[in-house]
Amino acid sequence: MRRYLARRVIAFAITLLLVSFVTFVVVYVIPGDPAEIILGTEGSPEALAALRTRLGLDRPLLLQYLEWLKHALIGNLGVSIQYDVPVGQLIASRLPVTFPLAGLAISLTIVAGIPLGILAASRHRRPGDVGTMLFSQLGMAIPSFWAGLLLMLLFSVYLGWFPAGGFTSWAETPAGALRSLVLPAVALGLVQTAVLTRTTRSALLEVLREEYVQTARSKGLSDRLVLYKHALKNSFITIVTLLGLQIGHLLAGSIIIENVFYLPGLGRLVLGAIGARDLPVVQGVVLFMATVIVIVNFAVDLLYGWLDPRIRYN
Amino acid sequence: MAGLIPVSVTIDTVPSRPPARRRQDWLAKLLAHKNLLIGSCLTGGLLLTALTSLLYTPQDPLAISIADRLQGPSLVHWFGTDQFGRDVLSRVMLGAVVSMSVGVVSVGIGLVAGVVLGMLSGHFGRALDEVLMRFMDALYGFPAILLALLITAVFGPGIFLSMVAIGVVNIPVFARLTRANFLVLRERDFVTAARALGASDAKLIWHHILPNVMSPLLVQATISFPNAILAEAGLSYLGLGMQPPHPSWGYMLKEAQPFLRLAPTYAIFPGVAIALAVLGCNLLGDGLRDLLDPKVSRQR
Numbered sequence: 001m002r003r004y005l006a007r008r009v010i011a012f013a014i015t016l017l018l019v020s021f022v023t024f025v026v027v028y029v030i031p032g033d034p035a036e037i038i039l040g041t042e043g044s045p046e047a048l049a050a051l052r053t054r055l056g057l058d059r060p061l062l063l064q065y066l067e068w069l070k071h072a073l074i075g076n077l078g079v080s081i082q083y084d085v086p087v088g089q090l091i092a093s094r095l096p097v098t099f100p101l102a103g104l105a106i107s108l109t110i111v112a113g114i115p116l117g118i119l120a121a122s123r124h125r126r127p128g129d130v131g132t133m134l135f136s137q138l139g140m141a142i143p144s145f146w147a148g149l150l151l152m153l154l155f156s157v158y159l160g161w162f163p164a165g166g167f168t169s170w171a172e173t174p175a176g177a178l179r180s181l182v183l184p185a186v187a188l189g190l191v192q193t194a195v196l197t198r199t200t201r202s203a204l205l206e207v208l209r210e211e212y213v214q215t216a217r218s219k220g221l222s223d224r225l226v227l228y229k230h231a232l233k234n235s236f237i238t239i240v241t242l243l244g245l246q247i248g249h250l251l252a253g254s255i256i257i258e259n260v261f262y263l264p265g266l267g268r269l270v271l272g273a274i275g276a277r278d279l280p281v282v283q284g285v286v287l288f289m290a291t292v293i294v295i296v297n298f299a300v301d302l303l304y305g306w307l308d309p310r311i312r313y314n
Numbered sequence: 315m316a317g318l319i320p321v322s323v324t325i326d327t328v329p330s331r332p333p334a335r336r337r338q339d340w341l342a343k344l345l346a347h348k349n350l351l352i353g354s355c356l357t358g359g360l361l362l363t364a365l366t367s368l369l370y371t372p373q374d375p376l377a378i379s380i381a382d383r384l385q386g387p388s389l390v391h392w393f394g395t396d397q398f399g400r401d402v403l404s405r406v407m408l409g410a411v412v413s414m415s416v417g418v419v420s421v422g423i424g425l426v427a428g429v430v431l432g433m434l435s436g437h438f439g440r441a442l443d444e445v446l447m448r449f450m451d452a453l454y455g456f457p458a459i460l461l462a463l464l465i466t467a468v469f470g471p472g473i474f475l476s477m478v479a480i481g482v483v484n485i486p487v488f489a490r491l492t493r494a495n496f497l498v499l500r501e502r503d504f505v506t507a508a509r510a511l512g513a514s515d516a517k518l519i520w521h522h523i524l525p526n527v528m529s530p531l532l533v534q535a536t537i538s539f540p541n542a543i544l545a546e547a548g549l550s551y552l553g554l555g556m557q558p559p560h561p562s563w564g565y566m567l568k569e570a571q572p573f574l575r576l577a578p579t580y581a582i583f584p585g586v587a588i589a590l591a592v593l594g595c596n597l598l599g600d601g602l603r604d605l606l607d608p609k610v611s612r613q614r
C-alpha cells in the first residue's frame with residue numbers, strides 16, 4: 001500500500017507542477033508584451049515599465065516561473081489589476097457560490113444517475129431500459145446553458161417558482177441562497193446525470209456477465225441480492241472514475257451556468273476579468289480550478305486502492 | 315522413415331468479395347443498426363444544411379430590419395426573427411457551418427497532434443514516453459473552457475482561438491489511444507517480421523502499425539466531434555467564440571436570453587439545432603463503435 005501511495009503522490013506532484021507550468025506559460029510566453037496586453041495601446045512608457053517590474057517581466061523566464069510558483073504555493077496569486085485586491089481574496093469571496101453550486105449539481109447527478117443506471121441494467125432491453133437510454137441520449141445532447149434557459153423559461157418566467165437569476169447571500173437567508181442555486185444546479189447536473197446513467201448501466205451489464213455472478217445466481221441468490229451485493233460493488237471503480245472526471249466538468253461548466261443565471265461566483269469573476277484584461281485574476285482562477293480538478297483526481301486514485309485491493313498490490 | 319509423418323499443408327484462401335458486395339454488406343449493417351442509421355441521417359442533415367447555407371438561405375442572415383424585430387414563426391420567417399429583425403432560420407442554417415468547422419478543425423488538431431505524440435511515445439518508449447505521458451496527464455485535467463479562457467484573455471475572443479483551445483484539449487485522448495495501440499501492435503508478429511526484413515522505423519509506423527490504429531481513432535474522432543460542438547457553443551454563449559454579426563448557435567442563445575418573455579421561440583430553435591447536431595454525432599459514434607468493436611457492442 002505504501003508503494004502505491006508513494007507512486008500516486010509523485011504522479012500528483014508532477015501533474016500539479018505541469019498544470020501550474022501550462023497556466024504560467026500561456027500567459028507569459030506569448031508573442032508580445034503581457035504588460036502591453038494588459039494596459040492596451042494607451043499605456044504610457046512609464047506605466048508599462050512599472051507594470052513589467054510589478055509582474056516581474058524583466059527577469060529570466062525560469063526565475064519568473066519559480067518566483068510565481070513559490071508565491072502560488074502559499075496562496076499568493078498576485079493582485080487584481082481591475083480591483084487592486086489580492087487574487088486569492090477575490091477567489092475566496094466567490095467560493096460560497098461556486099462550490100455549493102457544483103456540490104448541489106454533483107449530488108443531483110449521483111442521486112439521479114446511479115439509480116437510473118441500475119434501473120436500466122436490471123431491465124436490460126425492456127421498456128425501462130429503453131426509456132432511460134432515451135433520456136440519457138437526449139440529456140447528453142442538450143448543452144447545460146440551453147437547459148438553463150429552458151428551465152428559466154418554465155419555472156421562472158411562466159410559473160414564477162424560482163428566481164430567473166441573481167443570488168441571495170447565505171448570510172441573508174440560507175433558504176433563499178439555496179433557491180437561487182436550484183435551477184442552475186439542475187441545468188448543470190442534467191448532462192452529467194445522463195452520462196452517469198449510461199456509464200452505470202454499461203458497468204453493471206459488464207459485471208453481470210462475469211462468471212462469479214453466474215455462480216451466485218446458480219446458488220439461488222435473488223436477482224436483487226446479486227445486483228446490489230455482487231454487481232454494484234464491483235462496478236464502483238468505473239463509477240468513481242467517472243465521478244472524479246465529472247467534478248472537473250461541473251466546475252468548468254459552472255463558469256457558463258453562473259453567467260446564465262447571473263450568479264456572482266468564479267465564472268462571473270473570470271469572465272469579467274477577461275473583459276478587463278485582468279490577467280492575474282484569469283490566471284489565478286484557472287490555476288485554482290485546475291488544481292481542484294487535479295486534487296479530485298488524486299483523491300479518486302487513492303479511492304481505487306481502497307475500493308479494490310488488487311490495484312494497490314499490483 | 316518410420317518416424318516421418320506425412321504432413322499436408324492446406325492453405326485456406328478466402329476469396330475477396332467484390333466491391334459491390336462489400337457495399338451491400340455495409341448498407342445492410344447500417345440499416346440493421348438503428349443508432350447508426352438515425353445518427354447518419356442527423357449528421358448528414360447537419361452537413362447538408364451547412365453546405366446549403368453557403369449557397370442559399372431563405373433570407374439574408376445579416377440583413378437588419380428593425381420593423382420585423384422579435385416576430386414569432388410565420389410563413390415568411392419560419393423560425394421567427396431576432397432582436398434586429400434578422401431571419402432566425404437563415405442564421406441557424408449558417409450557424410451549422412460554424413459548428414461543423416469547429417468540429418472538423420478542433421478534432422483535426424487533436425487527432426494529428428495526438429497521433430504524432432502517441433506514436434512517438436508508444437513506438438520509442440522509455441524517457442520520451444514518460445515525459446510525454448506526464449504532459450498528457452496534466453493536459454487531461456484541463457477542461458477546454460479553462461484553456462480557452464486563458465487564451466482569449468491574452469489574445470482576445472475569436473473562433474480560431476476557440477478551435478485551437480478545444481483542439482489542444484483533445485490531444486491527450488488521441489495521444490493515449492494511439493500510444494496504447496502502438497504498445498500492443500509493436501509486439502505483434504507481423505511487425506517483428508517487418509523489422510526482421512529490415513523495415514525502417516518510419517516504414518514500420520506508416521505501413522504496418524498506423525493503418526491498424528485507424529479504426530479506434532475514427533471512433534474516437536466521432537466521439538470528440540459532438541463534444542467540440544458543445545464546447546464551441548458554450549464559448550460562443552460566453553462571447554468568446556464566433557463574434558457578431560456572424561451567427562453561431564451559442565451566441566444566438568445568448569442574444570435570445572433577455573427576450574425570453576417577449577419571444578420565447580427565439581431561445582428554442584438554436585438550442586434544438588445544437589441538440590440535434592450533438593445527438594446525431596453521438597448516435598453515429600455509438601453506431602460506429604458497435605460496428606468496429608464487437609466487444610463494446612456486447613455490453614450495450
